[in-house]
Amino acid sequence: MEGNTNKVTSVWAKVLIYIALSLGAIVMLFPFIFMILTSLKTYSESIAVPPKIFPSIAQFDNYKTAMEMAPFDIYFKNTVISAVGNTILTIFVTIFAAFAFTRYKFFGSNTIFTLLLATMMVPGEMLIIQNYQTVSALGWIDTFKGLIIPYIANVFYIFLLRQYFMQIPEQLYKAAKIDGCSDWKYLWKIMIPNTISAIVTIAILNFIASWNAFLWPLLITNKDNMRVLTIGLTHFTNESGSQVHLQMAAATIIIIPVVIIYLFLQKYIISGVTRGGLKG
Amino acid sequence: MKKKANLSNATKTTIKHNFLGYLYLLPTLIITLVFVVYPLIMSFRMGFYEKYNYYTEVGTGFGLSTFKFVLNDPSFQKALMNTFLIVIVAVPVSMIIALAIALLLNAGIKASKVFQAIYFLPYVTSVIAIGIVWSWLFHSDFGYINQFLGLFGVEPIQWLNDPKMAIWALIIFNIWSGLAFKIVIFLSGLQNIDPQYYKAAQIDGTPKWKVFSRITLPLLSPTVFFLTITSIIGSFKVYNEVFALFGGKPGPANSCMTVVYYIYDMFYGSSQVHKAAAASIILFVIILIITGIQMVLSKKLVHYK
Numbered sequence: 001m002e003g004n005t006n007k008v009t010s011v012w013a014k015v016l017i018y019i020a021l022s023l024g025a026i027v028m029l030f031p032f033i034f035m036i037l038t039s040l041k042t043y044s045e046s047i048a049v050p051p052k053i054f055p056s057i058a059q060f061d062n063y064k065t066a067m068e069m070a071p072f073d074i075y076f077k078n079t080v081i082s083a084v085g086n087t088i089l090t091i092f093v094t095i096f097a098a099f100a101f102t103r104y105k106f107f108g109s110n111t112i113f114t115l116l117l118a119t120m121m122v123p124g125e126m127l128i129i130q131n132y133q134t135v136s137a138l139g140w141i142d143t144f145k146g147l148i149i150p151y152i153a154n155v156f157y158i159f160l161l162r163q164y165f166m167q168i169p170e171q172l173y174k175a176a177k178i179d180g181c182s183d184w185k186y187l188w189k190i191m192i193p194n195t196i197s198a199i200v201t202i203a204i205l206n207f208i209a210s211w212n213a214f215l216w217p218l219l220i221t222n223k224d225n226m227r228v229l230t231i232g233l234t235h236f237t238n239e240s241g242s243q244v245h246l247q248m249a250a251a252t253i254i255i256i257p258v259v260i261i262y263l264f265l266q267k268y269i270i271s272g273v274t275r276g277g278l279k280g
Numbered sequence: 281m282k283k284k285a286n287l288s289n290a291t292k293t294t295i296k297h298n299f300l301g302y303l304y305l306l307p308t309l310i311i312t313l314v315f316v317v318y319p320l321i322m323s324f325r326m327g328f329y330e331k332y333n334y335y336t337e338v339g340t341g342f343g344l345s346t347f348k349f350v351l352n353d354p355s356f357q358k359a360l361m362n363t364f365l366i367v368i369v370a371v372p373v374s375m376i377i378a379l380a381i382a383l384l385l386n387a388g389i390k391a392s393k394v395f396q397a398i399y400f401l402p403y404v405t406s407v408i409a410i411g412i413v414w415s416w417l418f419h420s421d422f423g424y425i426n427q428f429l430g431l432f433g434v435e436p437i438q439w440l441n442d443p444k445m446a447i448w449a450l451i452i453f454n455i456w457s458g459l460a461f462k463i464v465i466f467l468s469g470l471q472n473i474d475p476q477y478y479k480a481a482q483i484d485g486t487p488k489w490k491v492f493s494r495i496t497l498p499l500l501s502p503t504v505f506f507l508t509i510t511s512i513i514g515s516f517k518v519y520n521e522v523f524a525l526f527g528g529k530p531g532p533a534n535s536c537m538t539v540v541y542y543i544y545d546m547f548y549g550s551s552q553v554h555k556a557a558a559a560s561i562i563l564f565v566i567i568l569i570i571t572g573i574q575m576v577l578s579k580k581l582v583h584y585k
Binding site for chain 1: 309
């Protein structure tokens with residue numbers, strides 16, 4: 001609807017736009033298509049020169065073989081537990097913090113908020129050295145606690161949700177107070193239901209980020225039964241050598257769940273990213 | 281009497297607000313203090329140690345010698361050079377492509393949503409997983425990239441084995457994986473431009489290229505600026521891409537060393553914690569400087585509505 005006066009009207013221009021966008025789409029999709037097609041090839045098909053684009057018979061057994069060569073079911077379970085656990089805790093922490101900043105005038109609240117925003121400038125990569133030692137001192141190496149806890153307070157999400165919370169009219173709070181509603185109840189009955197789409201957006205973005213996390217899990221998981229998918233995959237590719245068809249099956253296992261979530265919840269993901277991006 | 285009651289009520293509210301405010305904020309404060317503030321302080325202390333024993337966790341000497349070592353380390357210099365190359369090549373190239381795609385997506389065609397969904401896909405996928413896919417696309421013998429170039433008579437390129445070519449493989453992968461975010465941000469920037477500007481231009485019969493250079497581009501300048509800054513900061517943090525493309529090595533003959541790779545390698549690979557800390561302080565300072573430039577310049581140069 002916006003910018004409709006900027007629309008292209010001529011048929012030829014439209015055709016050219018479609019051609020250009022389609023070529024671009026092929027470039028963007030090609031690695032995914034290659035991944036899925038190769039995951040269904042036999043070994044000899046996967047390294048044929050010139051390459052065969054399609055497998056003659058889809059080898060679904062590749063997935064089974066890959067799962068037998070490395071415990072992808074365990075990696076999968078670990079990834080689900082840490083991504084879901086991280087997301088649930090992050091949401092609670094975010095909601096509470098955003099509520100504190102919107103509802104209460106407490107000593108130093110503005111200063112604390114500014115300091116929290118300032119921590120966004122600190123590159124996470126800088127903190128991993130000491131955090132590794134902290135987690136190790138706590139005995140959290142190779143545990144879900146170690147994978148999850150350090151990353152449940154996200155300043156950007158707190159900032160985002162605070163913006164939404166602030167849009168809820170103050171009168172609602174006063175009305176609720178007159179009805180004898182406690183702050184806790186007000187949070188759950190008014191604030192959260194009214195900002196649920198923002199909370200869902202944050203949850204999805206956080207879930208995808210922790211599903212794809214790599215550097216931190218790489219540091220703090222050593223045991224095979226605690227590895228997550230991204231780490232399991234890199235070990236698997238090193239061990240499986242040139243068996244590209246199996247590697248692609250393993251990569252598909254990691255990528256497909258998020259792609260499915262993405263296809264269903266695109267609206268939330270894109271709006272979350274643009275809100276985060278344009279804030280700058 | 282009445283006044284006194286009011287006063288004590290107000291004090292009660294203040295105490296209650298202080299108590300509840302901190303109570304709700306407590307999880308955030310604890311986590312931030314333990315996993316952001318404390319490690320930040322410790323990194324600074326660690327970086328200034330001249331010697332550090334990883335096993336006894338004892339640091340000795342206090343000074344700048346570790347910074348001197350890191351800044352003179354050829355690996356670290358390579359990391360900075362690579363970042364520089366990514367900044368001058370990948371950042372502008374990916375910005376131009378992303379802007380072009382965003383303009384096409386914004387031209388009012390019907391399938392725009394479908395294309396948008398496709399273009400944004402790399403953003404949600406694991407860099408590690410898709411990076412391994414790309415490492416096969418770059419394969420010198422049966423990778424599709426060399427096959428495609430072969431159609432134009434190009435001899436097979438040793439993308440991942442030749443130290444001179446490896447950085448270009450990294451840059452190509454970097455451009456591809458960074459497009460998604462930039463396209464979405466550009467598109468949203470384009471859609472935020474007030475349509476009245478275009479209406480006015482249409483009434484005046486302004487030619488299309490002039491509409492673009494006089495209206496679209498200036499009004500998009502905050503977006504361009506924001507993406508430039510975030511891409512430059514991102515270039516200093518490239519790590520997963522390298523790990524995936526080169527199977528856990530910083531490229532052939534360390535040719536794709538990056539700042540974060542250096543930090544991680546110093547820490548985990550060679551247990552030189554103080555050197556890793558010094559490198560991470562340098563990274564922090566670089567990011568602070570870039571962010572500072574952003575703040576100053578955005579006030580002076582960028583058009584905001």
